[in-house]
Amino acid sequence: MNPSLSPETNNHRTEANPDLPLESVGIAPSTAVASAKPAVIRIALAGNPNSGKSSLFNKLIGGNQHVGNYPGVTVEKYQGCIRYHGSVLEFTDLPGIYSLTSYSQEEIVARRFLIHDRPDVIVNVIDASNLERNLYLTVQLLEMGLNLVVVLNMMDEVRKKGMVFDTDMLSRRLGCPVVETVASHGEGIHRLKQVVVEACGNTDLPRVNYTGVLGEEVARLVPLIQGKTPYPPGFAAVKLLEDDREVAEEMHSDPLFARLCDEVAVSMQRIEKESGTGSAIVLGDKRYGFASGLVREITIRDKEETVRNMTETIDTIVTHRLLSLPFFALTMYLTFWITFTLGTPPMEWIDSGLALVSQFVLNALPDTWLRSLLVDGIIAGVGGVIVFLPNIVLLFMCIAFLEDTGYMARIAFIMDRVMHHMGLHGRSFIPLMIGFGCTVPAIMATRTIRDRRGRLTTMMILPLMSCGARLPIYLMIIPAFFPKNWHAPILWSIYLLGVALAFFVAIFLRKTLFRGENEPFVMELPPYRMPTVNMVLRHMWDRSWMYLRKAGTIILGFSILLWFLLNFPQKKTYDVDTLVAQGTHPDLRLQARVLSLINAGQPAASQSAVASDEPSRNLTDGQIENIRRLEQLNHSITGRIGHVIEPLVRPMGFDWKIGTAFLGAFAAKELFVSQMGIILALGNNDIDAITSADSTPSGTLLRIILQRNYPNPLIGICIILFALIATPCMATVAITAREAGHWIWGVLQWSGLTVLGWLVTTIVYQIGTFIQSL
């Protein structure tokens, strides 16, 4: 007997109607094989989340899958074809659903697909160890009048518990074929294919008839609905009684809609009067009543109570009041460590590989704009794309593991309290955590958040989690402006500030842009299961490929655009060459001269100060080269934009140099440091030293120069603030646009954060200068 049903429940039901609450008529279709099979059989896989549907799908198609999106929404659509005995089987893996309401995007997508795409056979995957709840969806699929094949998956778990089911009985009662499988081991896959082919073309479909007052009311409504909706009238009638807005809206234009509404209201009242509860509850009760009756009927041997429940045992530890948080912290730490620490060596290999390629091109081609495009535009751009790959592969390995074991649901359970304050779901925690490493994989990790508004909110605030690429900026700026014992507190507060801002922005977004009722947090905590290597690998591969294909192209495009903006229009003759040719200033004073030329009118006092410190040092070729780069930058579109937007960055205390460096940092945040180096016309070695953030004497040179250029430490704070909040890098914007499904979200994220950054920095600078002036 099913243990969760009390005797009272059963009495209640039998009281209402002596028969089984549901009657299905129809013959198991395996006997009625149509003679001519179509060349292509279209099959949809439907079932609850955690029913092993995706792993069954993978076993069925053996790797030839194709991932797309359902039209108009960001729900992923997995498809794959195989050949089987002369016909082509085309499988579509529908999103995992519990029901067919219009309250979740997944359910609407599945419903529409089943109605509008009319698959030939629907394979309903059921977790056999949780029959009753899984059969609830089966009843609804039967309501839709579909050609169903029921798969009892995870039969190994059932057998392990010592349970035995009468599959033939189930097949007779449901009126459709039933196949037992263990998808993780591939058991029953062949038989399933065979049954699916046999079931195709079957016209003798099982039907669901409700008994009692519900049945009467459905029968009364059906003639009114007939022909007005693409859904089967019986199904539509049931949905109207559940007050399904989507089904109602589809019939809105019908002239008799008002009358239908009245009739539905009458039916609802009648049902309520007869049964004492609302029609939605009555329907739920009937479906679950049928499911639990069926489970009782087909259970030959029930589970042995002696079998220790492993899930319970694990849960007592990992959701324990005291132990859960340390365990969770450890898991997070491991995830972070695997993603970023293990990910570093491959990233270095990629870097050195690309350096080799660039070197090769540099040697092979003459110094033209084409070479520059290849090296600084395309190769650097490709590098910018694939450098994230190790992180993404490793992160999704971890996520797939956490998801497939079932621990991810526990993380949501543990962290939901915290995230709920921000109007978010517990599942948002992991992406936000990953955001401290790198925003790009973090945004991809938001896929685990099912609620769309919650997911978008998480994406929008993610760049506020201070990522690893911003660290070099902090490491350059903080020592340049602040005494040593301030370093750590400032670094800490900048991270905390990011989190605090994220908190407020999230609340703000949930109150404005993503307003609306929260997705109810009604989440299954599935039993723990050992993930198969195959599924984890598949998950990693899917994500990485999708990243390369979808975001990669945008990032590459952006890189080339940025290259263009930095290199055009080209400067033909450099002032520095003229001056060197004149032979007037073969030393560092020259640098000052050039800089004062560029600054056009601004006194070059600070630069000459540097120069006069080391008057004897002659300019190296590298330094001259860098002065050329500076002149080019100043001459380029970026430099011009930098000058044009100077009035905009003024209120934050920035001059055109800092502004231009931030423009360059759009490509990647850490580029701010090298851009700053170019703008302050340092030598190559100096820049290298600074980028690697060491503290050798030449590494501190940029800091000294920074200090001399900007004697006010307030500027330092403002640079850090702006680097933290404003202008997420182009890879972030690109991946946001892709993951959110529309470029507008990328634009919104970028502009929203930039405006926020501007506001915060301006306020800080203005108040700061006011206090300093006192």
Next chain:
Amino acid sequence: MAEVNKVGVISESLEDYLETIYLLIQKQRFARMKDIADDRNVSMASVNSAMKRLAKEGLVEHASRGIVLLTNEGENLARMVLRRHEFVRDFLVSVLRVPEAIAEKDACSFEHFMSPETFHRMVTFFEFITTCGMDIQTHFDDYRKHYDNLEARDNPCNHMHCRNRFGAHWAHARRLTDLKPGESGIVGRIRASHRIRQRLIDMGVLPHVEVTLLRVAPLGDPIEIKLRGYNLSLRKDEASAILLHDDTPESPETDTESAHE
């Protein structure tokens, strides 16, 4: 408060509809049928028929695309109902020291059933005690202190829309959140918004089903329950919408050995 004597022109549920429309118009400058249904947590069909009746009374007008407008008369009536509601609530809170949430709920039902006479007397009484001499005021202060010490049962009624009006039998029913880890109960009623209720139904949380509270999350919010042989987690917000049968014995024969340390 002279316009009180119009009470009883239309039925209480229609008065509620008027209020909802009025508040929606205040909030977003228009009221669609869909919003009304969402707000009052009823079906489109009921909204449709209610609007028809209100239109017949000349209180509302239909504009295009399911937008509902209040006529002048309708607006006056709505404002009056609203004012009466607020007065009753204030009276309950400031005079009788009824907790805010309960007052809100009671005001919802009083406002429809109270006769104009009683209402008038209440107004006079309220005015009297708030404006008259010191003596009576001190007595009331003592009375207030007495009641402020009593712990009020949390009883949310979502503003005046009376989402949670239900029979006296359920007024003090235990909720799912009242269970301790390891305890079981039988679901009696679900009083949640449409969306949440449907979701709960889909997950099998239905009347007469036995649920066991397994544990509360470490930080105190979501809870984990077991029903129909599987585990489900819910926020306390949602779980408190699930009322249990009062007479349920704490069934010791439950099939779960729960973890409570």
